Amino acid sequence: xxxxxxxxxxxxxxxxxxxxxxxxxxxxxxxxxxxxxxxxxxxxxxxxxxxxxxxxxxxxxxxxxxxxxxxxxxxxxxxxxxxxxxxxxxxxxxxxxxxxxxxxxxxxxxxxxxxxxxxxxxxxxxxxxxxxxxxxxxxxxxxxxxxxxxxxxxxxxxxxxxxxxxxxxxxxxxxxxxxxxxxxxxxxxxxxxxxxxxxxxxxxxxxxxxxxxxxxxxxxxxxxxxxxxxxxxxxxxxxxxxxxxxxxxxxxxxxxxxxxxxxxxxxxxxxxxxxxxxxxxxxxxxxxxxxxxxxxxxxxxxxxxxxxxxxxxxxxxxxxxxxxxxxxxxxxxxxxxxxxxxxxxxxxx
Amino acid sequence: xxxxxxxxxxxxxxxxxxxxxxxxxxxxxxxxxxxxxxxxxxxxxxxxxxxxxxxxxxxxxxxxxxxxxxxxxxxxxxxxxxxxxxxxxxxxxxxxxxxxxxxxxxxxxxxxxxxxxxxxxxxxxxxxxxxxxxxxxxxxxxxxxxxxxxxxxxxxxxxxxxxxxxxxxxxxxxxxxxxxxxxxxxxxxxxxxxxxxxxxxxxxxxxxxxxxxxxxxxxxxxxxxxxxxxxxxxxxxxxxxxxxxxxxxxxxxxxxxxxxxxxxxxxxxxxxxxxxxxxxxxxxxxxxxxxxxxxxxxxxxxxxxxxxxxxxxxxxxxxxxxxxxxxxxxxxxxxxxxxxxxxxxxxxxxxxxxxxxxxxxxxxxxxxxxxxxxxxxxxxxxxxxxxxxxxxxxxxxxxxxxxxxxxxxxxxxxxxxxxxxxxxxxxxxxxxxxxxxxxxxxxxxxxxxxxxxxxxxxxxxxxxxxxxxxxxxxxxxxxxxxxxxxxxxxxxxxxxxxxxxxxxxxxxxxxxxxxxxxxxxxxxxxxxxxxxxxxxxxxxxxxxxxxxxxxxxxxxxxxxxxxxxxxxxxxxxxxxxxxxxxxxxxxxxxxxxxxxxxxxxxxxxxxxxxxx
Ligand code: SF4
Numbered sequence: 015x016x017x018x019x020x021x022x023x024x025x026x027x028x029x030x031x032x033x034x035x036x037x038x039x040x041x042x043x044x045x046x047x048x049x050x051x052x053x054x055x056x057x058x059x060x061x062x063x064x065x066x067x068x069x070x071x072x073x074x075x076x077x078x079x080x081x082x083x084x085x086x087x088x089x090x091x092x093x094x095x096x097x098x099x100x101x102x103x104x105x106x107x108x109x110x111x112x113x114x115x116x117x118x119x120x121x122x123x124x125x126x127x128x129x130x131x132x133x134x135x136x137x138x139x140x141x142x143x144x145x146x147x148x149x150x151x152x153x154x155x156x157x158x159x160x161x162x163x164x165x166x167x168x169x170x171x172x173x174x175x176x177x178x179x180x181x182x183x184x185x186x187x188x189x190x191x192x193x194x195x196x197x198x199x200x201x202x203x204x205x206x207x208x209x210x211x212x213x214x215x216x217x218x219x220x221x222x223x224x225x226x227x228x229x230x231x232x233x234x235x236x237x238x239x240x241x242x243x244x245x246x247x248x249x250x251x252x253x254x255x256x257x258x259x260x261x262x263x264x265x266x267x268x269x270x271x272x273x274x275x276x277x278x279x280x281x282x283x284x285x286x287x288x289x290x291x292x293x294x295x296x297x298x299x300x301x302x303x304x305x306x307x308x309x310x311x312x313x314x315x316x317x318x319x320x321x322x323x324x325x326x327x328x329x330x331x332x333x334x335x336x337x338x339x340x341x342x343x344x345x346x347x348x349x350x351x352x353x354x355x356x357x358x359x360x361x362x363x
Numbered sequence: 364x365x366x367x368x369x370x371x372x373x374x375x376x377x378x379x380x381x382x383x384x385x386x387x388x389x390x391x392x393x394x395x396x397x398x399x400x401x402x403x404x405x406x407x408x409x410x411x412x413x414x415x416x417x418x419x420x421x422x423x424x425x426x427x428x429x430x431x432x433x434x435x436x437x438x439x440x441x442x443x444x445x446x447x448x449x450x451x452x453x454x455x456x457x458x459x460x461x462x463x464x465x466x467x468x469x470x471x472x473x474x475x476x477x478x479x480x481x482x483x484x485x486x487x488x489x490x491x492x493x494x495x496x497x498x499x500x501x502x503x504x505x506x507x508x509x510x511x512x513x514x515x516x517x518x519x520x521x522x523x524x525x526x527x528x529x530x531x532x533x534x535x536x537x538x539x540x541x542x543x544x545x546x547x548x549x550x551x552x553x554x555x556x557x558x559x560x561x562x563x564x565x566x567x568x569x570x571x572x573x574x575x576x577x578x579x580x581x582x583x584x585x586x587x588x589x590x591x592x593x594x595x596x597x598x599x600x601x602x603x604x605x606x607x608x609x610x611x612x613x614x615x616x617x618x619x620x621x622x623x624x625x626x627x628x629x630x631x632x633x634x635x636x637x638x639x640x641x642x643x644x645x646x647x648x649x650x651x652x653x654x655x656x657x658x659x660x661x662x663x664x665x666x667x668x669x670x671x672x673x674x675x676x677x678x679x680x681x682x683x684x685x686x687x688x689x690x691x692x693x694x695x696x697x698x699x700x701x702x703x704x705x706x707x708x709x710x711x712x713x714x715x716x717x718x719x720x721x722x723x724x725x726x727x728x729x730x731x732x733x734x735x736x737x738x739x740x741x742x743x744x745x746x747x748x749x750x751x752x753x754x755x756x757x758x759x760x761x762x763x764x765x766x767x768x769x770x771x772x773x774x775x776x777x778x779x780x781x782x783x784x785x786x787x788x789x790x791x792x793x794x795x796x797x798x799x800x801x802x803x804x805x806x807x808x809x810x811x812x813x814x815x816x817x818x819x820x821x822x823x824x825x826x827x828x829x830x831x832x833x834x835x836x837x838x839x840x841x842x843x844x845x846x847x848x849x850x851x852x853x854x855x856x857x858x859x860x861x862x863x864x865x866x867x868x869x870x871x872x873x874x875x876x877x878x879x880x881x882x883x884x885x886x887x888x889x890x891x892x893x894x895x896x897x898x899x900x901x902x903x904x905x906x907x908x909x910x911x912x913x914x915x916x917x918x919x920x921x922x923x924x925x926x927x928x929x930x931x932x933x934x935x936x937x938x939x940x941x942x943x944x945x946x947x948x949x950x951x952x953x954x955x956x957x958x959x960x961x962x963x964x965x966x967x968x969x970x971x972x973x974x975x
Binding site for chain 1: 395398399401588591592593594595596597598599607610611613614615616617618619621623640641642643644645646648650651652654655658659660661662663664665666667668670684685688692778779780781789791792793814815816817818819820821822823824825826827835836
């Protein structure tokens with residue numbers, strides 16, 4: 015980094031002081047609708063931050079446009095509220111220029127997958143070390159209720175009075191298909207789970223893609239109640255845990271096994287199957303990750319939450335830094351005088 | 364035979380052939396040799412738009428024009444005096460550039476039945492008398508090249524690739540140039556391929572000897588060195604100069620340079636160039652699209668880099684929203700637009716100046732951005748350096764306008780000394796006490812740059828309207844009005860920090876020719892010629908287009924007429940009329956080509972009432 019930057023910034027990667035959750039809230043009034051799932055995401059992020067032990071000034075939240083994208087204003091870290099869809103691109107530039115920072119992206123299904131879909135997939139394939147939190151509420155909130163790229167087929171909204179004829183994206187599959195190295199899903203109404211996932215995302219070196227099911231109680235209330243509410247949750251959700259068999263159900267009485275490449279539900283109660291027959295999650299297995307992500311819109315299967323994939327791959331900004339460092343060590347720090355005088359030169363007396 | 368030598372003040376040569384004929388290389392070698400021999404010069408390549416156009420068709424013609432002389436040279440030349448045509452198609456395309464009585468050297472092998480047909484000739488122009496007003500030299504370059512290499516057992520493909528050196532050898536003899544520079548270049552270029560060194564050397568010498576010993580050429584020409592300012596020179600293209608300007612500014616400012624960009628003709632060479640300067644800490648990011656190019660640069664700027672994005676007109680259109688963001692967050696950013704023919708995809712490889720209004724006005728809301736235009740290839744260095752200086756000092760995006768003609772064209776550049784470059788001294792805020800993200804410097808109105816990593820300065824910025832001072836989101840009517848006016852005032856104040864516009868010629872008179880950008884050399888040449896004839900005409904070439912230098916209004920008022928030649932429909936004219944309420948006369952030609960000096964001269968004549 016330039017000498018000028020080196021003179022003003024903190025060089026420690028570990029915070030000198032212990033932070034509390036409160037240290038991460040800004041002086042701005044939070045202006046989401048009362049009851050919005052965004053509050054929970056904010057709370058969980060603020061709760062996890064002290065545990066990361068990163069100096070506060072080293073953390074930057076970048077966002078685009080949408081309800082989710084107000085996020086940076088409510089954090090007391092550095093923040094950049096960008097333009098619609100471009101958060102990942104802004105964050106990429108920041109991370110390349112400043113690999114020393116912990117860079118986070120707060121985005122939504124519209125911002126990150128529609129107008130910003132292009133930047134999203136390219137960020138994932140490059141594996142820039144960003145932590146992306148994608149608030150998926152399956153609707154456009156800020157523009158007051160149009161369908162989004164994750165809204166279900168047939169969804170009736172202000173812009174689709176006859177029902178949407180768009181096939182929705184499954185964000186996890188899209189992220190895996192874009193060569194993402196960390197792909198996970200959580201939900202606003204499970205704070206503990208979300209905290210675990212956020213922490214793992216922060217620790218992952220490379221792009222972390224975390225989809226959070228977030229209730230928009232104004233324009234799409236209850237979109238995820240089946241997965242988040244007590245009555246239905248345990249039968250509709252399977253939590254992925256590395257090295258553990260896929261078990262779910264009120265009494266942990268059901269499991270997932272593979273039939274060929276297709277996951278199927280089996281009963282652990284009727285004596286036909288035991289835990290040994292079940293699919294065991296391995297978050298290092300990218301083929302398995304595809305299979306699990308693909309369970310998403312299959313109504314016969316519970317919806318998977320947790321970490322689909324967490325693998326290591328070279329990071330983009332790191333590779334760039336290596337090229338810069340190796341050029342400097344091979345050729346020496348460039349001399350401007352020499353550079354200007356390079357090429358074919360001649361002297362006029 | 365006794366050969367004559369004639370002395371010329373200046374000559375324009377155009378090398379033309381099929382894309383595969385190596386004409387750019389031939390022209391480049393002739394240029395380097397002429398530069399080393401002390402001539403002043405200016406060059407312009409003319410590439411086909413297609414990457415691999417069908418051989419021998421008119422779409423596949425590649426040309427390179429060099430204008431060199433014993434006097435000051437300001438343009439690549441209106442017309443050429445000598446045309447080297449390697450095939451029929453290249454003759455067809457370029458003949459209209461040749462002066463009456465000019466010299467044509469053709470490779471007769473490129474005029475076979477098939478070549479003629481592909482070029483669209485029904486009969487050979489070499490035989491039908493249509494070239495009678497020119498001096499035509501017919502040489503079977505292909506055959507002579509083959510003869511020179513007969514004992515080397517090279518593949519016909521390789522032999523064919525060397526024939527441009529035969530043409531070069533002949534031209535070196537005709538114009539009394541030394542072979543040394545090119546011989547040196549060949550030995551370096553083909554260091555690992557001794558047979559290519561041998562082949563190219565032999566063929567070039569064969570061309571020279573052919574001109575020297577046969578009776579074909581009776582006259583050779585001498586072009587003496589030009590009286591150039593003493594010092595060290597290098598030949599530089601506009602795109603190279605732009606890249607160096609950015610690196611130089613970053614070095615001066617003690618910052619790392621970040622380039623976020625997307626490949627686009629004719630700007631990609633700036634990316635290519637900068638991607639080599641890693642040992643200067645330069646980080647180049649070839650983004651997924653134009654928008655990511657600029658937004659990544661804005662992110663890098665937030666992080667404390669000197670950030671730039673490079674593109675051409677269609678790319679600027681895509682970056683527009685992000686430029687507004689940069690205006691709003693008040694972060695430094697340099698946007699380089701190497702203009703090309705528009706609208707839409709337009710004429711990607713041709714030049715135009717039609718993005719001026721886009722640069723000055725083309726954003727939603729009141730989003731003022733300083734605009735600087737380069738006037739010659741080497742001036743792209745100054746423009747990018749100056750843009751960086753202003754961006755960093757005033758915390759603002761700055762637009763640099765160059766064009767395809769400048770970007771690809773090249774000229775000798777008197778290499779500046781680093782210590783003579785203006786100082787650039789950006790400061791990062793360090794002190795947490797009393798920090799407000801939108802508190803402004805009283806003089807420049809710029810806000811402070813506080814970068815992530817600085818303890819105690821954590822703050823949030825974005826594209827929503829800010830409260831004056833605190834930078835918090837604010838929608839109050841009075842505050843918005845104030846902020847809109849502050850942002851405009853900040854850019855207007857830059858007028859106090861830029862050099863006064865300088866008239867070339869007398870400070871008052873009958874006619875002022877006002878231009879901007881790549882027309883500089885042409886306008887200068889035309890005005891100088893008319894001044895020699897006693898006309899009261901002067902030239903004003905604007906580099907700072909927004910804000911304009913403070914004295915422009917006064918200058919305009921000292922002339923009876925104002926002529927504004929532009930390769931657009933009158934964009935600078937509009938600005939001058941609007942700002943200064945002066946009547947301007949436009950000269951507007953939008954052919955994707957530079958003006959010719961004679962066109963300007965004719966217009967000057969017309970306005971001043973014909974010959975006196
Ligand atoms: S519109 Fe929906 S997503 Fe937006 S703040 Fe309100 S509840 Fe939350």
